[in-house]
Amino acid sequence: MDSLQIFDKLRDEQSDFARKLHVVSCDLQKDDLGLDANELDTIHEEVQIFFHCAATLRFNEHLRFQDLFILLWFGANIPRAVYF
Numbered sequence: 865m866d867s868l869q870i871f872d873k874l875r876d877e878q879s880d881f882a883r884k885l886h887v888v889s890c891d892l893q894k895d896d897l898g899l900d901a902n903e904l905d906t907i908h909e910e911v912q913i914f915f916h917c918a919a920t921l922r923f924n925e926h927l928r929f930q931d932l933f934i935l936l937w938f939g940a941n942i943p944r945a946v947y948f
Contacts, residue, residue, distance in 0.1 A: 865880035865885065865887065868879070869934075888903060888907070890918075892931040892934060892935070893919060893928060897934070897938060908940060908942060908943060909944070910944070911942050911944060911945060912944050912945060912946045913945070913946060914938075914939045914945055916935045916939070918931070918935070
């Protein structure tokens with residue numbers, strides 16, 4: 865993931881940035897996105913930038929705006945978050 869073009873500038877400025885990237889799988893249908901207490905603690909204590917990459921491969925599926933609001937609420941409640 866750290867080789868993606870979106871990270872080019874960051875890679876130039878901080879060559880060790882990849883050690884700070886962590887991918888976390890979650891489930892929009894579960895409370896707290898299905899994350900355990902340890903993952904939630906880490907997110908609330910350390911995360912400054914939160915990327916949402918959830919998607920569906922069913923292109924005829926109706927969008928569920930409820931899921932978007934859940935993620936926006938989650939991101940807005942990360943105390944150290946600068947961007948989400």
